[in-house]
Amino acid sequence: MRKIIVLLCLLMTGKLFAQNIREVDICIYGGTSAGVIAGYTAKKMNKSVLIIEPGTRLGGLTSGGLGYTDIGNKYAITGISRDFYRRIGKHYGRFEQWIFEPGVAERTFQQYIKEGGVEVLYQQHITGAKKTGNRITEIQTGSTIIRAKMFIDCSYEGDLMAKAGISYTVGREDNAQYGETYNGVQLREKHQFPDGIDPYKEPGQPASGLLWGISPEQVEKQGAGNKKIQAYNFRICLTNQPDNLIPITQPEDYNPARYELLLRVVQKLQPKHLSGMLKIDLMPNHKTDINNNGPFSTDMIGMNYNYPEADYATREKITKDHELYNKGLLYFIGHDPRMPEHLRKEMLQWGYPKDEYPASGNWSPQMYVREARRMVGAYVMTQANCESREVVKDGIGMAAYTMDSHNCQRIVENGMVKNEGDVQIGGFGPYPIAYRSIIPKPEDCSNVFVPVCMSASHIAYGSIRMEPVFMVLAQSAAVAASIAIDSHQSVQDVDVSKLQALLRQKPLATDATPEILVDNDDATHVIMKGDWQKETKGAYGPTMFISNSAGSIRYTPEVTRTGTYKVYTYVPKRSDLPSSTHIRLSADGKTTQQVSYTPASIKVEGQTSGEWVDLGTIKLTKGGKAFVEITNEGKDGEVVADAVLFYPQ
Template sequence: MRKLTLLLPLFITARLFAQNIREVDICIYGGTSAGVIAGYTAKKMNKSVLVIEPGKRLGGLTSGGLGYTDIGNKYAITGLSRDFYRRIGKHYGRFETWIFEPGVAEQTFQQYIKEGGVEVLYQQPITAAKKEGKRVAEIQTASTIIRAKMFIDCSYEGDLMAKAGISYTVGREDNAQYGETYNGAQLREKHQFPDGIDPYKEPGNPASGLLWGISPEQVEKQGTGNKKIQAYNFRICLTNEPGNLIPITKPLGYDPARYELLLRVVQKSQPRNLGSMLKIDHMPNHKTDINNNGPISTDMIGMNYNYPEADYATRAKITRDHECYNKGLLYFIGHDPRMPEHLRQEMLQWGYPKDEYPTSGNWSPQMYVREARRMIGAYVMTQANCESKEIVTDGIGMAAYTMDSHNCQRIVADGMVKNEGDVQIGGFGPYPIAYRSIIPKVEDCTNMFVPVCLSASHIAYGSIRMEPVFMVLAQSAAVAASMAIDNQQSVQDVNVPKLQATLRQRPLATDARPEILVDNDDSSHVILKGNWQRETKGAYGPSMYISNSIGTIRYTPEVTRSGSYRIYTYVPKRTDLPASTHIRVSADGKTIKQLAYTPASIKVEGQTAGEWVDLGTIKLAKGDKAYVEITNEGKDGEVVADAVLFYPE
């Protein structure tokens, strides 16, 4: 009853003083990469849409510094998410690019908003949600009441989900809860301090107190669940282009004592360059995407525990603290006289780019919120799904990244400082993500989707939580929301096979001719002759074929719509490719065109994995007579055969 008396005056006040009351088919909360794709998709499904963005910028982390795309396997990325990276590629004169500048990403998201005619309300954090029975009827922001038939929470924090009273969790489950092995407390060797690093302000003197950032808590038994959150940071965009460079200066609130542990690590390990403390990935136009690396880096370990459920003022303070810590780290490395001269000089070549984030002081407004709330929905994705020990049949997207968690705390173990929580377990291929994992339990809500803070255990979420995957799931959510509206259904009653078919038939949410992908594992469309060895590492999709003996592999597309198609074959990153690979292409099964590509023609810069090699354009008639055949003729190395793509022109 107390909860009711608190909520009612809020909505009465909202109705009296709100400047605006809006009614739409679909309301999307969060203008992240997922939110933009969901909004565009819903509009293409002929629905009225409103995107509510708490901040001032679209694209979330994808436009906020994460330009060196974490992906795992490109095969997992479909639909408009894949289209986003194709649009980025077009900007750089490529077919497809997964490495890009923040401003280019933001411009691309704005293209979707403009093309779709999607309305966005900026600087409108949610303050309340009102439910009627099991349905969310409306939400309240600072100045607007939004009523909608369906809601999609695309925020990194799950604020709409929480305001609507949907079940969620924060932190790490105990391994025993879902029969996992990599959840809970984990003391491992990756991003770990070398043995012997003293944790005390006065080395060897516990009475002097712990250095900044070290927790006095005892390390828990391996696999024990707790509410600690994996560390946040910023994905930092710097430049070494003199004409575009703003020098790194001392940030407000700078405290060199925060980096004492870095000095102790440097003194012990004697690093040759910055790579031991900063993961510097290079972007186009002399820019970077810098991520955490090593025992002490950009991750502000243990300083974000309150963030997921905090109010906006507290979150803003936590974000400022992380910004200060990250900027301070860069300044410390370049200016503290105790740092080795060669590291200081290497750091001083970098500065903030003048042409990035001009409205936020040339610093990203988007902190890397790796994990906050996670819904406890109709189905919980777990380690078993990642490892394909349990395979769902209601998949509406795929993931393929390593089960990844950054460190959660810095503690003392056996008298030495250690990090706890980092897990990086891979070695598995793409796997499906359940539709049930993006919808609530029926008793919680019947008209909401949660494609970002989806229903997954901590360690499974670590594999799923990639920006391209969020976009895939958001598109699926928007299509499902449209179907639910059309059929006057709850989200739990959506016809999933029909949803899956729609996603396949309209991958760009339009009636445009879809591309045709023929992958090695599609046995009905791939014919092998000779001795080919199946390999999985580095492949597009589940596998690729390699041969150093005489043989061919033929890819035969099923053409459902006649037209002109550009052909691409996928070539993984390898150093042992032959001088040339010979290919035969036929549009009708009779007339044959001889082609070849060389390693020199493969432009792997701008990619995080292999590359699509352009084989030219072909006109295809409806049917299955056409083929692309990779041969071993003239080989002087191992011939690689992976997927073939027919892209409509």
């Protein structure tokens, strides 16, 4: 009788229903840009796949406002990730494009889902994970149980990783932990308040209390580790096209006191344009990707510390607070009478675009979670990897961006308000990311990959944590998961050389003819005549050649498949290019055709660095002696010889 009563109670409370049990080869948690590419790749590897997305929209930050893509060096972006930017380019009538509208990105991700036949479950949060030994057997999301042979955590927060009991860390390591110099507390000059900005509500009166957003804590010594998280914001899409514009109105819970510090900065620096407080990058069709800029901007410094390990309700509240802070900032700049009139007028030109994010009130549903949990995996990427003082042999992707951290706290230093935590250290070329950094330690788990919250120190993660790189690592994870399934192996036992070969041979995870890239650093396929000097800034790959005297550079592709190829050469953004650069193309090594390009033919408005210039189409024969030769003939500027690409048609 007691059992019957319990069963009746469970039925009445809705707690006894047949749970939906799904079984697949690979379960992916997080429909971010990485999650979509992982799902598409796994399907192309003939695996059954299920993507679990906590929200309602695919693509994460790439479709959520970050359209002015952070890259570092396009050479580092390979495979399906690079294909994504080629598809974006096709939409805009270009070969590839790295600057794009949010809606275009979302529709492109949906293309991959449709083409791959990938199933997505939306609005599903992970609530638990079961393990047998060191192997995940299933995860739970409300009323659904997903059983899989392999799991890939593509969330920004690392929730699957955490539920599975995999080692991770949050915050900044002490510099001493990994022998670094840019980790931990960093009080630097970038995005910093000028000297003399008073932190108190009543200037010069500590008893009046600190202005909003300033921490009363004493800053630790330089390089000291702590659990503080670099600031989040939203990458804001606005428009100045009148027929597509929704005016910026006062948001709920608006409090102008939050922006008092901005007034003091404006009074001190007297900026002439909004660029003094907003990084406004222009997008196609009169839209923007707005990011943080300066001492007081869209970063809500110090208000995200609880986010990485918070429950979903708390995260939702933190996200909403960031949204209202950002909306309030835009409204304050445009409407507060204390703001200079020229800045108010400039701000009032902008509004929310009617055709972006219609399902979420024309505001991005994806907060910029720059960093949350980070796995402590089989290998930890550090500053030494970024600077190529330590080079891994098991690379399955590359990074090239500056070691970048946004500010972590706003404090009082010597009676003045200061930001702490911003680091931007670059000057290095592309470097490999270890396979071991996307897998756990063997004792933690044997069947999960973590390509987003991967294993890296805080400062190394700052270089790696770019959306195109996440997509590259996700593709590598999906291919590795497929190998592990086929070979009945743990993720730790995957043959990395086999994985690397597959990524090279099938960059799109299909049997399509791969493109042929010949970079100027490839000594085997590049023949140089004359005096050329190497330069790194703006290059595709580690370096490019710049001419100093008469000569030429010949690129010879290794053709493995006969076919028709379109030929491109990479040209960086430079103001000193010659009026015409002369090039010879040969399909057979004997007969040649002459082509040239001019600076006017290089359309860089859709790029964040250089551009691929179309040289024409040629027929290549397997094992043939084709070449492209860049010459200094008739030069009246600096001739550039960088990468040459043969793209199959």
